[in-house]
Amino acid sequence: MWMLDRKLKLSDLLSKEYSDRSDMSIQITFPDGATKEFDQAITGFAIADGISSGLRRNAVAIEVNGELWDLTREIEADASVDIITRDSDKGLEVLRHDAAHVMAEAVKELYPETQVTIGPSIENGFYYDFAREEAFTPDDLVLIEARMREIVKRNEAIEREVWDRDDAIEYFKNLGEVYKAEIISDLPVDEQITVYRQGDFLDLCRGPHLPSTGVLRDGFKLTKLAGAYWRGDSNNAQLQRIYGTAWADKKQLKEYLRRMEEAEKRDHRKLGKAMDLFHLQDEAPGSVFWHPKGWSIYQTVQNYMGAKQYAHGYQEIKTPQVVDISLWEKSGHAAKFSDDMFTLTTDDRDYAIKPMNCPCHVQVFNQGLKSYRDLPLRLAEFGSCHRNEMSGSLHGIMRVRSFVQDDAHIFCTEDQIQSEVKAFIDFLHEVYADFGFDEIIYKLSTRPEQRVGSDEVWDRAEQALELALNDNGLDWELQPGEGAFYGPKVEFSLKDCIGRVWQCGTIQVDFSMPERLGAEYVAEDGSKQVPVMLHRAILGSIERFLGILIEQHAGALPAWLAPQQVMVATIVTDANDYAIEVAKALRSAGLRAEVDLRNEKIGYKVREHSLQKIPAILCIGKREAEEGTVAVRRFGSKAQNVMPLEEFIEQFCTEVDDKQVFDIEAS
Incomplete structure (x- = not known):
């Protein structure tokens, strides 16, 4: 009886017949204080559709007297309601929770021997912990994500069912889902047991959930694998965790992935190693x-x-x-x-x-x-x-x-x-x-x-x-x-x-x-x-x-914070003595300066010190030594500016003293 074929079209919900309750009058109060009366039980989905078709398309849940409900759940008494849309913080949490359930369904279809444990929404995404002897691989993630997209296309109805505690425990034990059975056994005796059905997959959950898998759309992606312990206790069995991210639409997903790519470039661990910090x-x-x-x-x-x-x-x-x-x-x-x-x-x-x-x-x-x-x-x-x-x-x-x-x-x-x-x-x-x-x-x-x-x-x-x-x-x-x-x-x-x-x-x-x-x-x-x-x-x-x-700052710290503020690099060996004098003058002004006298080409030196994100490189050649000048290369700029040493020191010290933030993009 639990393995019925349940596919859903949104029109099915809108055409759902409610039982006649001529003696019933329900008053719904909206966030702006407006009210509307209904003469029979009403779902959040029907309320949203009655307001506008756009709201119906973007609704993912309804808040009833401060509690999140499924859109398909009937409201049978006076209530304050708020329609939760997919681009709101609460809506994103619902989408991410559903993405976890869709992922669990995909895993069970591809790897039936796997046990599912818990799968919550988290900041920017979701995860699900699985018990499986064979380790998941990155290739598995590709297959799982592809199956998730198939499940979304099926547009399976997601339906809430209230079960008897003992029946639920027996059902999950018979499936071999011992972790789910344990969760139910540990719940307070007076807590209602709710199970959500999507297609042939059933999962223990408080909800709320989307009306159907199709409402999830395509703004999700699986991101990584990790290990986890059952209930976070290192004394318990080790599980496999699959992480993913989910957003209101593909555009938001793309923007998030761009930010994550940028975050990867800025990872302080990588920069700390590259910059020897x-x-x-x-x-x-x-x-x-x-x-x-x-x-x-x-x-x-x-x-x-x-x-x-x-x-x-x-x-x-x-x-x-x-x-x-x-x-x-x-x-x-x-x-x-x-x-x-x-x-x-x-x-x-x-x-x-x-x-x-x-x-x-x-x-x-x-x-x-x-x-x-x-x-x-x-x-x-x-x-x-x-x-x-x-x-x-x-x-x-x-x-x-x-x-x-x-x-x-x-x-x-x-x-x-x-x-x-x-x-x-x-x-x-x-x-x-x-x-x-x-x-x-x-x-x-x-x-x-x-x-x-x-x-x-x-x-x-x-x-x-x-x-x-x-x-x-x-x-x-x-x-x-x-x-x-x-x-x-x-x-x-x-x-x-x-x-x-x-x-x-x-x-x-x-x-x-x-x-x-x-x-x-x-x-x-x-x-x-x-x-x-x-x-x-x-x-x-x-x-x-x-x-x-x-x-x-992607490692390019402002000059006042940079560990090496100025690098003096010689172009020819004839400029070595002057370069040493320049470094001494910089240090006397309170700047953190080093000198590079190696017999290497200046292009090589500039590239190497640029990788260390030093704010200023002073290139010193024969002409600079004769004229008492420095050729200044600022980090992030290909331009070179020749100026008297005293002028550079005055300008740079002002920048350091004023705690100026160097704008790489502007340069």
């Missing part, structure tokens, strides 16, 4: 070996941030790497993050290697009596932290186990929250502009269901953050319930030149930790009060931020 090795997983040029960039960024923080009223401190576990128990970190902490035992005491800096900063605050006149107190640290990230999640210098944060904590009164947050946002904008980022996304995360502190205090804290964002004239997005348990927060994400979003900066309001760790100050009335603690970072992890920078 750093390396990673198995003996120190998740830890970076910085080479001289890479460390130069690192120090430049850290020194820049140190100077900026000092100018904005921060005092820099340094706290221990290894701290007794009792401090982390008092702060609450041991209970919540123990799996991510590296620990050790010595002298019969248990210690943790510092995973974050905040509890240690409270210890500095606690030394000596503090008055309200001392607040706000801004303590900053380039804190070296270690977290036991899963090996599978490590990614170059973007995701590591050992990293340094541009961390700071502001101890203040409640009345000072708004002004401190506003000042921090101004500070953050200065920094991001200097690094060449001008598109920032702002998100305000408010109180979660489980939290500490009274609603009155949360009201004041959330209002302070909101007012600070508004005072800066910023457009921001609300994330209800996404705040930390100890207070609300604002997240700052950077959008890079190829459209990727990186969450870097944050400021968080904390009412909990200062009290847990005994922080107090003497208020104006003489009473002892607990300060509010603002956790803030602009770069976040310096390692990760450098990875973002390298990819943003």
Whole structure:
């Protein structure tokens, strides 16, 4: 009975007969407040068709009282609805989920012995984990994708069915799908079991799904193979994961693939190796070996941030790497993050290697009596932290186990929250502009269901953050319930030149930790009060931020950041002495300059140093030596400009001091 032939045409849905319910009146309320009454149950698909044929073609799901439903599911009571279209964020999530199901159907048709496990939508795409003894190959991906396109052309109806739990378990066990049976067995006893049917393929799923496979269209592609463990546990069976991407149409898919091709060229791991910046090795997983040029960039960024923080009223401190576990128990970190902490035992005491800096900063605050006149107190640290990230999640210098944060904590009164947050946002904008980022996304995360502190205090804290964002004239997005348990927060994400979003900066309001760790100050009335603690970072992890920078600029860092700012290259050996004098003059001006005296052709030297993306190459020949000039070649330009050495130094130093971002395309 489960293997019926179910092909679907959109007209079948529109002509579906509803049972007569003369005594029924259903009121549908739309997002703009408009209402419409129906005298019988109605589907989202019929509602969309009643509005316009264009909406019907682009609809993929319907939101009913805040819950996503299939378009073919009947609405039988008054409801607020919103038609979800394929180009919306929610619509893309539905398309990607369906792409995973279509992929699973294709795999089962091509390789019937394979077991399907789970297949969710993810950012920009989807994946499905499969249990199969024989390994999938890239050639298999070609076949699977081709079969997916066949399934889309079949336009198979996708239908939701509610099943009895025991029947569902028995059905999947009889198919040999032990993973699906296990999932059902582990679901809460009161949870409804829904199965979706498309053609001869049935899959356990909450939904929602498209009306038919044809609605998926052609905006999808399989991308890669990977390994995975059942339920993410390394103690369980290893599965095979197939990743794919899916979009509203082929045009969006093409644009995404172009961005991914560009991202591949900009991969910081490849550029780091080509430019001799750093390396990673198995003996120190998740830890970076910085080479001289890479460390130069690192120090430049850290020194820049140190100077900026000092100018904005921060005092820099340094706290221990290894701290007794009792401090982390008092702060609450041991209970919540123990799996991510590296620990050790010595002298019969248990210690943790510092995973974050905040509890240690409270210890500095606690030394000596503090008055309200001392607040706000801004303590900053380039804190070296270690977290036991899963090996599978490590990614170059973007995701590591050992990293340094541009961390700071502001101890203040409640009345000072708004002004401190506003000042921090101004500070953050200065920094991001200097690094060449001008598109920032702002998100305000408010109180979660489980939290500490009274609603009155949360009201004041959330209002302070909101007012600070508004005072800066910023457009921001609300994330209800996404705040930390100890207070609300604002997240700052950077959008890079190829459209990727990186969450870097944050400021968080904390009412909990200062009290847990005994922080107090003497208020104006003489009473002892607990300060509010603002956790803030602009770069976040310096390692990760450098990875973002390298990819943003495709390795061609602005002159002020470049590890080698100027290369002096001789054309003839007669110019060697002058070239050495030029390099000395550049270094005396504070520039990072090297000299290339090798007996090689100048074209070879220029090509080699251009591959290292050095901002300026000064070509020195006999004429330049005689006239006291330099022939300047800027990275990304084939033009050569001859000028006096003093003039070049003045111009280049101005560019470095002003943190100018070199525009390769404009050159």
